[in-house]
Amino acid sequence: MAGSTFGQLFSVTNFGESHGPAIGCVIDGCPPGLSLSVDEIQPELDRRRPGTSRHVTQRQETDQVEILSGVFEGKTTGTPIALLIRNQDQRSSDYGNIAVQFRPGHADYTYWHKYGIRDYRGGGRSSARMTAPMVAAGAVAKKWLREKFGTQIMGCMTALGDVPIPFQSWDDVSQNPFFAANNDVVPELEAYMDNLRRDGDSVGARLMVAATNVPVGLGAPLFDKLDADIAYAMMGVNAVKGVEMGDGFDVVAQKGSYHGDAMPPSGFQSNHAGGVLGGISSGQPVVVHVAIKPTSSIRVPRESMDIHGQAATVETFGRHDPCVGIRATPILEAMLALVLMDHVLLHRAQNADVHVDTPILDMDSGV
Amino acid sequence: MAGSTFGQLFSVTNFGESHGPAIGCVIDGCPPGLSLSVDEIQPELDRRRPGTSRHVTQRQETDQVEILSGVFEGKTTGTPIALLIRNQDQRSSDYGNIAVQFRPGHADYTYWHKYGIRDYRGGGRSSARMTAPMVAAGAVAKKWLREKFGTQIMGCMTALGDVPIPFQSWDDVSQNPFFAANNDVVPELEAYMDNLRRDGDSVGARLMVAATNVPVGLGAPLFDKLDADIAYAMMGVNAVKGVEMGDGFDVVAQKGSYHGDAMPPSGFQSNHAGGVLGGISSGQPVVVHVAIKPTSSIRVPRESMDIHGQAATVETFGRHDPCVGIRATPILEAMLALVLMDHVLLHRAQNADVHVDTPILDMDSGV
Amino acid sequence: MAGSTFGQLFSVTNFGESHGPAIGCVIDGCPPGLSLSVDEIQPELDRRRPGTSRHVTQRQETDQVEILSGVFEGKTTGTPIALLIRNQDQRSSDYGNIAVQFRPGHADYTYWHKYGIRDYRGGGRSSARMTAPMVAAGAVAKKWLREKFGTQIMGCMTALGDVPIPFQSWDDVSQNPFFAANNDVVPELEAYMDNLRRDGDSVGARLMVAATNVPVGLGAPLFDKLDADIAYAMMGVNAVKGVEMGDGFDVVAQKGSYHGDAMPPSGFQSNHAGGVLGGISSGQPVVVHVAIKPTSSIRVPRESMDIHGQAATVETFGRHDPCVGIRATPILEAMLALVLMDHVLLHRAQNADVHVDTPILDMDSGV
Amino acid sequence: MAGSTFGQLFSVTNFGESHGPAIGCVIDGCPPGLSLSVDEIQPELDRRRPGTSRHVTQRQETDQVEILSGVFEGKTTGTPIALLIRNQDQRSSDYGNIAVQFRPGHADYTYWHKYGIRDYRGGGRSSARMTAPMVAAGAVAKKWLREKFGTQIMGCMTALGDVPIPFQSWDDVSQNPFFAANNDVVPELEAYMDNLRRDGDSVGARLMVAATNVPVGLGAPLFDKLDADIAYAMMGVNAVKGVEMGDGFDVVAQKGSYHGDAMPPSGFQSNHAGGVLGGISSGQPVVVHVAIKPTSSIRVPRESMDIHGQAATVETFGRHDPCVGIRATPILEAMLALVLMDHVLLHRAQNADVHVDTPILDMDSGV
Secondary structure, eight states, rough: OOEEEOOOSSEEEEOOOSSSSSEEEEEEEEEEEEOOOOOHHHHHHHHHHHHSSSOOOOOOOOOOOOSEEEEEEEEESSSEEEEEEEEEEGGGGGGGGGGBBBOTTTHHHHHHHHHSOOGGGGGGGGGGGGHHHHHHHHHHHHHHHHHHHEEEEEEEEEEEEEEEEOOOOOGGGGTTOOOOSSSGGGHHHHHHHHHHHHHOOBBOOEEEEEEEEEBBTTTTTTTTTTHHHHHHHHHTTTEEEEOOOOOOOGGGOOOHHHHHOOOOOTOOSSSSOOEEEEEESSOOOEEEEEOOOSSSOOOEEEEETTTTTOEEEOOOOSSSOOGGGGOOOOHHHHHHHHHHHHHHHHHHHHHHHOOOOOOOHHHHHHO | SOOOOOOOSSSSEEETTTTTEEEEEEEEETTTTOOOOHHHHHHHHHHSSSSSSTTOOOOOOOOOEOOOOEEEEEESSSSOOEEEEEEOOOGGGGGGGGGOOOOOTHHHHHHHHSSSOOOOOOGGGGGGGGHHHHHHHHHHHHHHHHHHHEEEEEEEEEEEEEEOOOOOOGGGGGSSSOOOOOOGGHHHEEEEHHHHHHTTTBBBBEEEEEEESOOOOOBTTTTHHHHHHHHHHHTTTTEEEEEEEEGGGGGGGOOHHHHHHHOTOOOOOTTTTSSSTEEOOOOSSEEEEEEEOSSOOOOOOOHHHEEEOOOOOOOSSSOOOOOOGGGGGHHHHHHHHHHHHHHHHHHHHHHHHOHHHHHHHHHHOOO | OOOOOOOSSSEEEEETTTTTTTTEEEEEEOOTBBBBBBHHHHHHHHHHOOOSSSSSOOOOOOOEEEOSEETTTEEESSHHHHHHHOOOOOOGGGGGGGTTTTTTTTTTTHHHHHSOOOGGGGGGGGGGGGGGGHHHHHHHHHHHHHHHHHOEEEEEEEETEEEEEOOGGGGGGGTTTTSOOOGGGGGHHHHHHHHHHHOOOBBBBEEEEEEOOBTTTTTBTTOOOOHHHHHHHHHSSTTTEEEETTTTTGGGBBBHHHHHHOOTTTOOSSSSSSSEEEEEESSOEEEEEEEEEEOOOOOOOOEEBBTTTOOOOOOSSSSOOOOOGGGGGHHHHHHHHHHHHHHHHHHHHHOOOOBSOOOOOHHHHHH | SSEEOOSSSEEEEEOOOOOOOOOEEEEEEOTTTTTTHHHHHHHHHHOOOOSTTSSOOOOOOOOOEEEEESSTTTTTOOOEEEEEEEOOOOOGGGGGGGGTOTTTTTTTHHHHHHHHSSOOOGGGGGGGGGGGGHHHHHHHHHHHHHHHHOOOEEEEEEETTTOOOOOOOOOGGGSTTOOBGGGHHHHHHHHHHHHHHHOOOOOOOEEEEEESSBBBBBBBTTTTTHHHHHHHHHHTTTEEEEEEETTTGEEEEEEEEHHHHOTTOOOSSTTTTTEEEETESSSOEEEEEEEEESOOSSSSEEEEEBBOOOOEOOOOOOSOOOOGGGHHHHHHHHHHHHHHHHHHHHOOOOOOOOBOOOOOOOOHHHO
């Protein structure tokens, strides 16, 4: 495959560019009989869309989704579900010098070298706007998993730049523009962002995404392990530079006697593993941490070159997210949902029986 | 695919169990005309094999590889290359109670739930022994990449437990049993391991793997990005819990003005990106960091259950690596080679022209 | 994959239903730099669309295609090309009793059993209308192959029911509504069809599709042989029940001394092989014959059952093609183009060099 | 994939050359818990192996298979099953001039052009010997399908050259060296073959393969239709030039009122469809017809060229099948089994429930 299809059995083929006529996706392999309408997809898109606070890009997109196929009388038919989102607010004039210059840290340079041609408007295909169709597809997967197994998928920001965001409650996440699971830290985050915008700079972020009530047995060793596919999904999201399962890099300094989650008949007593053992889900909550780099479109001038190999100083104006991590939570949730969905179908193919096992931790204690 | 094939166009299908008759793989898609013999594969296997120092498992395996197909008169023919390694030192009697008990932190539990049956001897399919065929396949990829583009792939351990191993020189790596790029720290590592073995415990490790002279343009967005496929490959290696590209989790606290690697016409001036921009190789060295968890087969007794759901105290005797990270360097190198190889072929399919671009950093300064 | 994607490297993901809002496809893997516009796709769609003569369905669809992505400033960018066709003339009221009855010979019964739900309007997903996006995608492949290698892809009807259509000239094909390469037989075909419509019955057809200037070396044994993939492509077209390469079923009675095409240095002297030897293109014209069954939507009453398992007599009214073979020529051409395109990219991945070899027959003598 | 893997979820990766050290395959995705031993695979290999009558090649191969992995205590574990067959009777000296000359009708020419190098000994990778591992893999699929659904897969020769073999009884098939379902015609076939060998020529054949008790609902439109995948599987077998489902090319002259199989509640009343409607199995027997071309390795001299482009007269001595169709029955059965197996798993992934429907014809009347 040429790279625009995600998933083997619940597969999502993504298309579109930031400033082209439309973006969208085709979901192939959705089980028949799921009740589905736009009303169940749109809210997830609304969580991700731009222009909702002063801390994100001011581009105005309603991201209104249309279902073109695969749903009949309110239910999925097992045939491809095509989802279409028209682009609306393309101010291509903003991107004048990006056409001929390479932003340091941006895909400008590599797209140019790979294809010999690129749609530079708004980053074209490399724009984070391409995640919108994945959020829409993820909404379908989330719904199916929730109805079938009670699976819950949640995410939050755990650090913005060098400001840590200690976990307080999942309830807080929807109450602030940062997807912070801690309302108390919000004023500090707002001040941080206001300073950053004033400087014309950008910053990274750290996010967590987790799932509970995950069926035991998901994952297809040797290579399509659940954690391998999660790492693939997460690292493939724009700007992600690091992925951890469970304790992640902390395992380096851990002893085996500490790391291995004790599992008496009453259930797992900890979750250092992050829900995956040997590449297969254990029934513990699946816990993933992700590092997101600072946006490369900033006002601060930087040394670079143009498409003719000549020296250039790049300053990027126009509308950009100073921290792409802020809108990334719904994206990571969607990607985790898509991986889990695909693995349920894969597991069902070979093993027929899929179930949620009893000895699982509850989410808040287990994460 | 059911999960035992790695790669799309240079694809490696892996088979075998730790204590079965043999392990091996089939490489499909190798370009014709590469000169190849056992002598070019065996040295990589020897770097990985057990029993070479007191710090690794004492299982004796020569890991002698046989080429069954795909090579004619010393050259690859473009047809599948099957590689076979017979298992020799199977002491299955060592594994008595593993048959009915689940080791905390081990794949015992999840394999049992996934398949309803498992070859428990030596961990069966979940054993790190399954990486040997990948090292063999990686040797083929390494050779082709080196001959075609001058690509060099190197790895080293950067931390053992809480002992950091500061990078000194790639030359040191082959001179100590830890793949440490710093001979001075070796006595400390040996003492650390001796203590650990005495305690019957295990520990994690941190490794780096890197490639220079990587052609620019590798990676297939939106999903088969080079870094996404690297994350998939690395997280799929036994015991890996975290993967970073370039600066990895450090990007969280970085500003965009710092993170974006300046790229005047003379070449990249830093490598925070780790060689990948927008999911496509930039020509900078590809740099990956990996966290490896402590082995779950330890003598320290732990609380667990058996296959009947009854409480059990697990103590694992027999031959095990107290730090699987020690032998992981050649494995990570092989996986990186396989990803790069696959992406060269993918890129060549769509874009025909593949080349190493001029403005690249040298390895020692760039990493 | 769940079945709606065709091709590995030049892959086309199809979506839509006969009476849904829209049909279309996403082409992933198109090489960058191909000049492309709607004007180059629409003519192929016009050759296939309904309502163009009294011998085909009278459904009125302009099949106007919109390019949603993947083309920038008139050239392909290497990113997915999404093509959209809105449905216009859905008279769903025509299909009342099809909702609950199974037409003998139709997919009604199997879709119902496979999915437990089906969009019965106009055959839903099983409608031949789903071939329109393939014709559009095929136009892109045709153009690239023509520009790159001078490859020509042509098809014609060779029998309508029991009326044979002797090959006279490719020029005739566009001059009659049957895609007959023989204008002289057209009056007989028209009379045949008029009788058939009067009887409310349908009939089968035989078609040929061929390609010249096919690069030598296409095909990926052991399984993705060029002829195997052609057979897959053709048998997958609605109503196809037989596929032949070259002499096809005539080879049963042939001797080896006759069948093997002599190949002195001046070139192949015959083409019994149909352009493929050992699953790999030889440079001879690729020649394929296809059998298409009679439409199952006919007015003649037949014995069947309904979705409740009760006996039913089925008579189908509404708008239907009495011979789906009449509009099938552009579809088969498109499918052949897609297979060839995919195999050029596959071959290029492994072998880098692709060329049209000199000793090839010209089309008219070789077929 | 590079072409040596067959199947998506029950996937078989084939390796080896006619005169290399070994041939074999890796089956990935076999459900766990199937009881399996060499004794259940070997009999199928024995049906196909050479040297069993004077009418086939006299090469002596016992084709003894070894199971290298995936089976533990007599049961499949869900992990890859590697099967190994050592080559024994390689008389490479027989093949002297094949090294530099191209046999008309043979893969010599195309392999040379595709890869620029080829193992010419015994046809190398293009040899029909490569079907042996598929027969072994097919034995596993056959067993699983039989145990799960009572599926029976049978094949027979229906014409040898211009001698038709009218179907009499499945019982006859194992009683003569031609896999003829009619013992009475055997003397005529023997005389025909004796003449053919005397002439140093070869001839084609026609075969039928069928399956009963096929679950309803198998097939994944739009492209991975059951009949499309069967056509792919069959056309990919060495020397096959035509594939028909059910009535095949006879449908061209059929009327819809005749072709559509009436389906009152008591069951299908005919089987013109060959068991597939709309690309999905209907529960009718699946019936496939195949045309096999005459072998290209014959003693009759023919005009050709050598690898330097010089004129050459080719006469092939050594051991060859004068009619490869004679040994093809077990191969076609295996390929049909593999397709059905793969589609059961695919269907189970999306639809969970798989069953054999009641209204099916019995085999002898239905074919």
